[in-house]
Amino acid sequence: MDKILLKIRTKIFKKIYQYPFFKYQADCFYQQAIEKNLQNLPLLSAHDIDLIEIIKREGVFITTLDKLGITSTIDMWKSAQYLMQKISEDTFNHSDQIVVHASSEQIMKYPQIFLWGLEQRLLNIVENYICLPVAYQGVYFRRDIANQLEAGSRLWHIDQEDRKILKIIIYLNDVSEDYGPFQYIPKSLTSKISDSLKYTSGYIQDKIMQGVISSEVYKSCTGIAGTVIIAETSNIFHRGKPPINSDRFAIFFDYTSRRYKQTLYGTSTLGYKDLLLLSKNLSETQKKCIFW
Numbered sequence: 001m002d003k004i005l006l007k008i009r010t011k012i013f014k015k016i017y018q019y020p021f022f023k024y025q026a027d028c029f030y031q032q033a034i035e036k037n038l039q040n041l042p043l044l045s046a047h048d049i050d051l052i053e054i055i056k057r058e059g060v061f062i063t064t065l066d067k068l069g070i071t072s073t074i075d076m077w078k079s080a081q082y083l084m085q086k087i088s089e090d091t092f093n094h095s096d097q098i099v100v101h102a103s104s105e106q107i108m109k110y111p112q113i114f115l116w117g118l119e120q121r122l123l124n125i126v127e128n129y130i131c132l133p134v135a136y137q138g139v140y141f142r143r144d145i146a147n148q149l150e151a152g153s154r155l156w157h158i159d160q161e162d163r164k165i166l167k168i169i170i171y172l173n174d175v176s177e178d179y180g181p182f183q184y185i186p187k188s189l190t191s192k193i194s195d196s197l198k199y200t201s202g203y204i205q206d207k208i209m210q211g212v213i214s215s216e217v218y219k220s221c222t223g224i225a226g227t228v229i230i231a232e233t234s235n236i237f238h239r240g241k242p243p244i245n246s247d248r249f250a251i252f253f254d255y256t257s258r259r260y261k262q263t264l265y266g267t268s269t270l271g272y273k274d275l276l277l278l279s280k281n282l283s284e285t286q287k288k289c290i291f292w
Contacts, residue, residue, distance in 0.1 A: 030163065030259070033259065037133065041127060041131065042123075042127060042128065044128055048128075049128075055129060055166075055230060055231075055232055056129075057187070058186060058187060059187035059231065060219070060236070061229075061230045062221055062223065063230075064223070064227055064228055065077065070119050070122065076115075076116035077226070079110035079111075079113050080110070080141070080170075080172055080251060081172070083106060083141060084172050084173075087141070087143045087249070088249075096149060096151070098144065098149050098242075099142050099143065099144050099152070100142065101140060101141065101143075102141035102142070104270050107274075108270070115282075117136055117139055117255075118282065118289060118290070122253075123136070123285070126255045129164065130256070132257035133258045133289075134257065135256050135257060135289060136254075137254035137255065137256055138254060139251060139253050140252040140254070140269060142250055142252065144180050144240055144247060144250070145243070146246050146247045147244075152203070153239060154240050155204060156204040156209050157201075157203050158190070158233070158236065158237055158238075159233040159234045160201050162256040162257055165232065165255065165256050166231070166232055166255045167230070167233050167254055168228065168230050168252070168253040169252050169253075170228055170251045171225055172249035173249050174224045175221075175222055175223060175248055176222050177220055178243070178244045178245040179243050180240055180242060180243025181221050181222045181240075183241045184218075184231065184236045184237065185238070186236070187232075190236045190237050193213055193237060275290050
């Protein structure tokens with residue numbers, strides 16, 4: 001769909017769902033869908049159940065690739081290192097540029113990165129958290145530029161694409177406080193801040209946020225290369241802190257439910273033909289996550 005038409009359609013539907021009647025109907029359909037899917041939720045290990053409980057309580061779970069123990073991690077990591085080198089060579093055309101994304105052509109050259117996000121164990125974790133069939137929105141391979149510009153995802157926000165969104169973030173280089181860590185405000189405080197600011201959507205400057213709450217409550221997710229952050233970005237205020245000392249390299253894997261709300265925002269990071277090529281050796285369950 002043309003991006004302009006998509007934005008217009010999104011605005012129209014947003015206004016519609018602000019009316020109490022339509023919001024009530026949407027809430028009812030959503031709850032019914034969850035109840036229908038509960039009996040189909042995949043079984044999890046005790047470790048992964050604990051992981052989900054931490055996300056429910058805090059909004060974020062932090063681990064490492066080694067501890068997570070996903071089967072295809074070695075191949076994914078090698079591909080990520082090659083691609084990181086390619087993106088490191090990119091030059092910038094604009095002084096206000098804050099991020100460089102890998103192109104779809106680059107992602108297709110290193111398919112192990114995209115496919116890692118379809119590991120069945122990850123899909124099982126996401127579905128148990130969302131409680132609905134999973135839509136894999138794809139992967140973003142990004143280089144966040146070391147400067148002090150506050151714009152876009154460097155501003156505080158809550159993701160709006162779905163009622164529950166999980167993002168898996170992998171650091172490709174060591175990330176300390178001045179290297180652009182993912183920052184969030186705990187779930188217990190996010191709702192209070194949202195009410196105080198009468199927040200519905202969009203971005204909030206840090207100076208405004210600090211007028212409501214002390215920066216001491218900010219949680220910075222620092223860690224060595226290979227650190228993994230699983231965040232429910234639809235229910236916590238979060239941002240990428242502007243990196244100062246060095247660029248930050250990271251991979252973002254995005255997951256939502258398959259319900260209609262996502263169609264207002266667009267779908268996968270790759271085109272249909274690319275997804276067909278990548279899906280040749282996938283299971284039917286995995287295919288449904290990308291062709292929903």
